[in-house]
Amino acid sequence: MRYAYFPGCTLDASAKDYDMSFRWVCRSVGIDLEEVKDWVCCGAFSARARSRLLAVAMPVGNLARAEQGGFNQMIVPCSVGLARMRVAQHALETDRSLRDRVDEVLEERYNGTVRVVHPLDVLLDEVGVETLRARVNQRLRGLKVVCYYGCSLTRPPEVAGFDDTEYPMSMDTVLRSAGLETVDWAYKTECCGAHMTVSRPDIVLHLAHRILRAAKGAGADVIAVCCPFCQANLDMRQGQIAEAYGERFDIPVLYFTQLLGVTYGAYSRELGLGRSMVSPQRALENYGVL
Amino acid sequence: MRIEVTRECQTLAKEIESLTGENVNLCYQCRRCTLGCPTACDMALKPHEMMRALQFGLEEEVFHSGMIWMCVSCEACSVRCPQNIDILRVIDCLRELVMSERVIAYNPHPEIPSMHRLFLTLVNRYGRVYETALAFIMNLKMVEPFKDIDLVWPMITKGRLTGPPRKSGGLKGFRQMLSTTRKIEGES
Numbered sequence: 001m002r003y004a005y006f007p008g009c010t011l012d013a014s015a016k017d018y019d020m021s022f023r024w025v026c027r028s029v030g031i032d033l034e035e036v037k038d039w040v041c042c043g044a045f046s047a048r049a050r051s052r053l054l055a056v057a058m059p060v061g062n063l064a065r066a067e068q069g070g071f072n073q074m075i076v077p078c079s080v081g082l083a084r085m086r087v088a089q090h091a092l093e094t095d096r097s098l099r100d101r102v103d104e105v106l107e108e109r110y111n112g113t114v115r116v117v118h119p120l121d122v123l124l125d126e127v128g129v130e131t132l133r134a135r136v137n138q139r140l141r142g143l144k145v146v147c148y149y150g151c152s153l154t155r156p157p158e159v160a161g162f163d164d165t166e167y168p169m170s171m172d173t174v175l176r177s178a179g180l181e182t183v184d185w186a187y188k189t190e191c192c193g194a195h196m197t198v199s200r201p202d203i204v205l206h207l208a209h210r211i212l213r214a215a216k217g218a219g220a221d222v223i224a225v226c227c228p229f230c231q232a233n234l235d236m237r238q239g240q241i242a243e244a245y246g247e248r249f250d251i252p253v254l255y256f257t258q259l260l261g262v263t264y265g266a267y268s269r270e271l272g273l274g275r276s277m278v279s280p281q282r283a284l285e286n287y288g289v290l
Numbered sequence: 291m292r293i294e295v296t297r298e299c300q301t302l303a304k305e306i307e308s309l310t311g312e313n314v315n316l317c318y319q320c321r322r323c324t325l326g327c328p329t330a331c332d333m334a335l336k337p338h339e340m341m342r343a344l345q346f347g348l349e350e351e352v353f354h355s356g357m358i359w360m361c362v363s364c365e366a367c368s369v370r371c372p373q374n375i376d377i378l379r380v381i382d383c384l385r386e387l388v389m390s391e392r393v394i395a396y397n398p399h400p401e402i403p404s405m406h407r408l409f410l411t412l413v414n415r416y417g418r419v420y421e422t423a424l425a426f427i428m429n430l431k432m433v434e435p436f437k438d439i440d441l442v443w444p445m446i447t448k449g450r451l452t453g454p455p456r457k458s459g460g461l462k463g464f465r466q467m468l469s470t471t472r473k474i475e476g477e478s
Contacts, residue, residue, distance in 0.1 A: 009419040013452040014445075038460030040417040045363055046409035049385040054471050065460065105470040107463075128393060151364035156376075165369055191328040191364035198428050199405040201438065203362075207328050236441060236450075260467075275448045 002124055003069035004114070005033040006062055008081040009041055015228035017272030021257035022077050022119060024271060028135060028264050036065050042084040043197045052091075055231075057102050059088035064110040073115045075122060077257075079152040079227035080194070083160070085116040086229045090159045094191075118153065119257065120170045120226065132177040136203065137265045143283065145182045146169040146220040146260065148211065149162050150230040151191040165189070171256050175224060178263040185218035187211050192233040201237070208233050209241045212249045224256045231255060235277045252280035299347025306344065310383045316373040317341040323367035323377050333357040334398070337367050337377060344380070351394035358384045359402035390475060401432050414468055417458035422451055 011019040043058035061086060066074045076082040092099045092112060101238050103109050122134060149171060154162040163170050166189060172182040190211055193204035211234060214222050225231045235253040241249045254274065261271040262284065273280055317432050323337035324330045330337065335355035343351045352358070358381050364431060367377040387393040397403065405428055412420045429437045445451040458464070 009455060012418065012455060013421050014450045016449070016452075029369075033330060034421060036460050040458050040464045041413045041419055043413075044409070045418070046406040046413075048363065048382050049403065049406045050389045050410060051386055051471065051475055052382070053475065054468070055382075057467060057471060061460070061464065101474060105467050105471075105474065107466070149368065155365040155369050157369060189364070191362055193328070194362050194364070195405070196329075196362055196402075198425055199295070199401045199432070200399075201359075203329060206332075230446050236445075239440065275450060277444055277450075 001030065001122070002032040002034065002071070002073075003117070003122070004036050004066035004069060004074040004278045006036050006039055006042075006066070006074055006076045006085070007008075008039075008076070008078040010228035010232075011078055015231065016257045017275040018077060018228055018231070018259065021255055021266075021271040022260045023265070024266050025119075025257045025260050027133060028261075028266075029123070031122060031127065032071070032074075034071075036062060037069055037140060042081045042086065044080050047084075051103055053098070054104065054141065055084070056091050056098060057105050059085045060092065060102055060110050061106055063089065063116070064106065064108055066114050067110060072113055073117055074190060075117050076250075077226065079150055080229060082116065082118050083152040083155070085157070086159045088187055089114075089116060092232075094207045099279040103260075118226075120174060123174050123264050124170055129173065130175045132174065132260075133148055133179075135264045136178050138263050139179050140259075140263060140284070141179075143180060143221050145175055145180050145224050146186065146215045146218050146222075147175065147224050147256070148187050148215070148230060148234070148253075149188050150225065150227045151189055151194075152227060152229075171224060171226060175256060175259060180259060180263065182224075183218045183220060185214055185220075186289055188267050189213040192230050193235070194229045196238060197229070197233055197237075201240075203245050204233050205237055205241055208237055209247070210246045212238070212241065212251060213247070215251055216249055220251060221260070222280065223251055224259055225253055226256055227272055238278055250278055252283050254280055277290050293342070293346050293348065295346055299345075302347055302349050303344050306380055306383055309386075310376070310379045312376050312380050312383075314344040314375070314380060316340055316375050317345065317371075318373065320372060322370045323463065324458040326360075326366035326370050328364055328366070329360045330364055335362045337361075338379075341375070341377070349393075350395070351395065352384065353388070356398040356430065358388070359397060359399045401428070404428075404431055414465060416455050417464050418455035420454050422453070 048055040157165040193207040195204045335357045
């Protein structure tokens, strides 16, 4: 399976652990990745506030790169990047005049032949649960995980095509295939505050606190995420949350690819486990790894 | 919300419809948008109130509340609206009107559009986001130089405070695209 890989700005910087563990898992299950040549920013939350044309042209430029590279599938692990790509793709298909303007500013034609996929889609639909199960050589018995999907992954439904908009299950299914116990909770797709972490951290503290409280209430030892914004907001600010709300959590927030890597027998440094602010050492050590 | 109608008031609603195809008059105030909105509690005007205000052309109320900047773009409102109004698209449209200076209005939360501008400036410079610079310059802009200072050392030791992004080979074409976009938008 050969895929164009769009890491996006965060996976190339503060979320290097997602990039490392994602690449490791792909190697382990036979997914071939090739980084999109000369990729640029997808526009994230800022291009859309500036102009619709920009918000569509920025992702489409990257899709065109992948298309020129001869790929028909592009894999995007970052939920925000993924959503921007899919929304842009959809906008081109439905808005003729926008399409012409996008061609004009990009000075090239993107033919729309690249399918944008998330690692969870690929692991479930292409690799398959059976293959995933066969890769496991390290059992994490008794470790309770809540899957936090975040807001960008499943929205908007007509574009995302995810299993369920409000109550997705794909990450649960993937982690269960690795023998992990995922517990139910009501905050799967709540928003963590995303980019507000730069301009209004007070809002992020408030939202992250609610999510952490719900995870604790569900009895979680670990929160599994698939978005660099979710990871940063839930992990980095736990100290400040303890100060603001008088409640300590110390719940490690790991990418689902890191958890898969652990059960597939990767070394801690190959997965960047040492990069989390709340160390997963204690949670995972009890279960005989690290 | 108390509404006084002093003039004919569908101008902005019509403009929104022509720009986005979304008709704000479809809203019947069920409040699902507000109930699902993660930042509604920090908004001076809640999403359903914004929709009502737009129906009555109360532009000042909408812009002066700053609610369009408190929105984190999580899209819960659009997904859950029983009338299928893409509320986030309406908000994006209002943000676009302000960012392109077609509307000039007081904003109680200037730090947020300022962050978006800085983000795009950095992207224009590097082709990718320079996270550390974004955080540091925002602190200076907000005159809170020591905001999140407690995170700096742990982030350094964990290797999460990074230098400038790798340079993209596509930077030249990308800058060209940004300037053409600005030109086209200036004309329209």
